[in-house]
Structures are given as structure tokens and as C-alpha cells.
Amino acid sequence: EVQLLESGGGLVQPGGSLRLSCAASGFTFSSYPMTWVRQAPGKGLEWVSGISAGTTFYADPVKGRFTISRDNSKNTLYLQMNSLRVDDTAVYYCARRYGDRNDYWGQGTLVTVSS
Amino acid sequence: DIVMTQAPDSLAVSLGERATINCKSSQSVIHSSNSKNYLAWYQQKPGQPPKSLIYWASTRESGVPDRFSGSGSGTDFTLTISSLQAEDVAVYYCQQYLITPITFGPGTKVDIK
Numbered sequence: 001e002v003q004l005l006e007s008g009g010g011l012v013q014p015g016g017s018l019r020l021s022c023a024a025s026g027f028t029f030s031s032y033p034m035t036w037v038r039q040a041p042g043k044g045l046e047w048v049s050g051i052s053a054g055t056t057f058y059a060d061p062v063k064g065r066f067t068i069s070r071d072n073s074k075n076t077l078y079l080q081m082n083s084l085r086v087d088d089t090a091v092y093y094c095a096r097r098y099g100d101r102n103d104y105w106g107q108g109t110l111v112t113v114s115s
Numbered sequence: 116d117i118v119m120t121q122a123p124d125s126l127a128v129s130l131g132e133r134a135t136i137n138c139k140s141s142q143s144v145i146h147s148s149n150s151k152n153y154l155a156w157y158q159q160k161p162g163q164p165p166k167s168l169i170y171w172a173s174t175r176e177s178g179v180p181d182r183f184s185g186s187g188s189g190t191d192f193t194l195t196i197s198s199l200q201a202e203d204v205a206v207y208y209c210q211q212y213l214i215t216p217i218t219f220g221p222g223t224k225v226d227i228k
Contacts, residue, residue, distance in 0.1 A: 035217075037165075045157075045165065045208055047217040057172065057215045093164055100212045101155040105164040 002026040002104045004094050009109030016084050016113070022077040022094030022106055030072035033097035036079050038090035039108075046090075050097065062088075077112065084113045117141050117211050121220035127228040136223045138209035143189045146213060153213035155192045156185055159222075162203045168192065168207075171182040201227060 008020040022034070033052035039045055049068040050057040056068050067080040077094050091110050095102035118141040128134045144153045152172035157165040167176050167186035172192055182197045196203055204227060209220040 044222045045159075045219040047215075047219070050215065050217070055171075059216045071144075095165075096119040099170060100153060101167060101210070102157075102165075102212075103167050105166070108164055 001103045002096065004093065004104060004106035006094055006098065006106045006109035009092065009111045011112045011114065013039070013115050014084060014086055014113055017080070017082045018084065020079040020081065020092055020109060021095075022079075024075045024077065024094075024096070027096070029070075029075040034068075034070060034077045035097050035102055036068060036077075037093045037095055037102070037105075038088075038111075039093070040087070041051060041089045043090075048092070049060055051077070052097070081111070084111075086113050089113045116216055117144065117214065117218050119209055119211055119220035120220050121207075121209060121223050123223060124221070125224040125226065127226045128196075128199045129228045131198050131202065132228075134199050134203070134225055136194045136207050136209075136225070137194040138187075138194070138220050140190045140192075140211050144211045144213045145189060152188055152192070153211055154187070154192050155210045155212060156186075157208045157210060157219075158203075158205045159208065165208065180191075196225070199225070199227070 003025045005023045035050045036048040051068045065083045069078045091108040093108045094106045096104045122137045147177040154172040156169040159165045206222045
């Protein structure tokens with residue numbers, strides 16, 4: 001069974017940093033591109049970043065502040081978030097990419113940026 | 116960026132009746148190499164992550180009930196729930212995955228009338 005488990009969320013002050021992790025199991029992690037998607041409270045879905053065969057992609061609002069990476073030996077996806085802003089407050093989901101769409105999603109981890 | 120719009124914002128349908136959600140992209144989401152529509156539909160129930168329902172505009176994910184169907188091509192797409200069930204109450208999102216940034220529609224909330 002495919003499972004994705006995010007962790008690392010929490011409360012951080014504006015300008016601070018957090019690193020999110022997504023532990024994957026039930027599939028050959030190294031074979032799949034992966035994605036981070038976020039959802040601000042009461043709002044819709046927003047694609048944040050993706051990683052595919054070593055190539056990384058970012059949404060404009062996070063470019064230069066967030067870094068996506070993966071450790072295939074640990075079956076784990078990461079999102080390093082620096083210079084956090086209040087409008088980065090959201091639930092962050094990791095999702096597997098298969099056939100280019102996101103076929104499996106984790107339960108999400110809440111990031112709150114507030115002073 | 117490809118802008119995705121959805122209509123309506125919300126709808127209420129009686130149990131057993133048909134629900135139809137429309138999605139429009141600001142440019143075609145057909146990939147030139149394979150002629151596939153890079154369009155997916157997701158269902159999100161309260162307090163849960165999104166769940167993939169439909170990809171390539173009309174292919175159902177394994178295990179998704181056949182009352183869910185997707186149609187359309189190019190820039191105009193439709194998600195149809197042929198006979199609404201209580202467990203279908205959710206917000207539905209379309210997504211284009213042709214080019215980055217990958218973009219989602221704003222969502223359509225489906226309720227029981």
C-alpha cells in the first residue's frame with residue numbers, strides 16, 4: 001500500500017525556516033517524481049514545487065526561498081523553507097507523480113507563520 | 116501560466132440526481148507529442164487530502180466508482196457525477212499538468228439539496 005507521511009510542520013515566526021519531510025513507503029520511491037502542494041486555511045490547492053529525475057521546479061511565490069530535495073536511500077522527500085512569510089501559512093501535502101498527475105497524497109502537515 | 120476556472124462555485128443536488136462541474140483552461144492542455152489532455156480531477160472531503168478521480172481528462176483511477184466521469188478536450192472539460200451519493204459531498208478541483216507551474220481550478224463545492 002502506498003503511504004506518504006509528512007512531518008516537520010509547526011509554528012514559526014516570519015523570516016524563519018522549517019524543513020518538511022515526507023516519508024514514503026509501499027512503492028519504489030526513487031522511480032517516481034514527487035510534488036509539494038499547499039492549501040491555505042479555507043482556500044484552494046496551490047502547487048509549490050516538484051522534483052523529477054534530479055530536475056527541480058518551483059512556483060514563483062516560493063522561488064529562491066524554498067528548496068525541494070530527496071534522499072532515495074531513506075525514501076524521503078524534503079522541502080526546506082526559508083524566509084517564511086505569513087502568506088506561506090498552509091497545510092503542505094506531498095504527492096506522488098505518476099503519469100504526470102498526482103495519484104497519491106499524504107495527510108499533510110500544517111505550517112503556521114505568525115509572530 | 117495556464118489559468119484554470121471552474122463553474123459553478125458551488126451546487127446542491129438531490130440524492131440520485133446528476134451533478135455537473137465545468138472547468139476551463141486559458142490555453143489548450145493537449146500535449147503535442149501524444150495528443151493527450153493533461154487534465155485531472157480531484158475530490159477533497161472535509162479534513163482530508165485530495166484524492167485523484169480522473170486523469171487524461173477522462174480516465175478513472177482504479178477503484179473510483181463509475182458514476183464519476185470526465186469529458187472534454189482542449190480547453191473545456193466536465194466532471195459528471197451521474198447519481199449523487201451522500202459520500203460524494205466534497206470540493207472538486209480540476210488541475211492542468213501540461214506545464215509548470217501546475218495549476219488548479221478554484222474548486223467547486225458539491226452539497227446535497
